[in-house]
Amino acid sequence: xxxxxxxxxxxxxxxxxxxxxxxxxxxxxxxxxxxxxxxxxxxxxxxxxxxxxxxxxxxxxxxxxxxxxxxxxxxxxxxxxxxxxxxxxxxxxxxxxxxxxxxxxxxxxxxxxxxxxxxxxxxxxxxxxxxxxxxxxxxxxxxxxxxxxxxxxxxxxxxxxxxxxxxxx
Amino acid sequence: xxxxxxxxxxxxxxxxxxxxxxxxxxxxxxxxxxxxxxxxxxxxxxxxxxxxxxxxxxxxxxxxxxxxxxxxxxxxxxxxxxxxxxxxxx
Numbered sequence: 001x002x003x004x005x006x007x008x009x010x011x012x013x014x015x016x017x018x019x020x021x022x023x024x025x026x027x028x029x030x031x032x033x034x035x036x037x038x039x040x041x042x043x044x045x046x047x048x049x050x051x052x053x054x055x056x057x058x059x060x061x062x063x064x065x066x067x068x069x070x071x072x073x074x075x076x077x078x079x080x081x082x083x084x085x086x087x088x089x090x091x092x093x094x095x096x097x098x099x100x101x102x103x104x105x106x107x108x109x110x111x112x113x114x115x116x117x118x119x120x121x122x123x124x125x126x127x128x129x130x131x132x133x134x135x136x137x138x139x140x141x142x143x144x145x146x147x148x149x150x151x152x153x154x155x156x157x158x159x160x161x162x163x164x165x166x167x168x169x
Numbered sequence: 170x171x172x173x174x175x176x177x178x179x180x181x182x183x184x185x186x187x188x189x190x191x192x193x194x195x196x197x198x199x200x201x202x203x204x205x206x207x208x209x210x211x212x213x214x215x216x217x218x219x220x221x222x223x224x225x226x227x228x229x230x231x232x233x234x235x236x237x238x239x240x241x242x243x244x245x246x247x248x249x250x251x252x253x254x255x256x257x258x259x
Contacts, residue, residue, distance in 0.1 A: 041232075043225075044226075045225070046228060047232060048246075048247075052250070059259065063214065063220075065213070131221040131222055132200060133201055134210070
């Protein structure tokens with residue numbers, strides 16, 4: 001079973017905080033003990049420098065005058081033990097991230113970490129401001145359910161959606 | 170919540186040609202947004218050559234180029250990425 005977790009951010013204060021921390025986290029080679037970065041990629045935004053990623057997402061927010069709303073959507077996809085190699089995990093994460101790329105800037109990573117039978121998991125950070133029309137991404141159970149269904153389709157495994165607060169383990 | 174300075178609270182009556190009004194309505198319909206948003210965007214960004222949608226497309230090319238170049242010349246790839254980032258302005 002694949003676990004899809006959405007970290008829900010409700011207040012970002014001055015537009016930095018969680019938004020900037022999230023992006024910095026993606027670039028860490030060893031985010032946690034026993035965990036290592038396998039891949040970092042993006043659509044519509046740089047994936048080579050954390051400040052550039054942050055600035056380019058913020059530029060889109062500023063263009064549409066939406067710097068104060070929920071800054072980013074943070075999804076974590078934990079693959080089950082059917083995903084045993086990095087190539088497969090990277091391919092799945094590419095397809096999941098691509099599903100946002102038509103309307104939103106997105107940066108994603110693949111991490112390797114042995115955890116409860118899961119060897120790989122990925123993080124996806126999506127700019128909540130649509131780069132075509134400035135509309136905010138609507139983050140509800142329906143959208144999360146649709147994403148879980150899509151992950152089920154591409155992986156062939158049931159995907160369980162969960163919503164958590166940013167600091168909730 | 171939106172920031173206080175982002176809130177659209179001032180109401181102005183503006184006279185425009187029928188052609189301009191039609192153009193605003195058409196763009197709003199095509200992009201699935203309100204005519205008010207189109208008008209604000211045109212006022213805030215009168216030089217509309219550079220839009221987020223264009224920059225996103227450009228950045229996808231830049232990412233691909235940096236990725237390919239990094240395999241042969243990491244320093245040049247870094248330089249290219251920095252130059253690409255500098256173009257991010259509206």
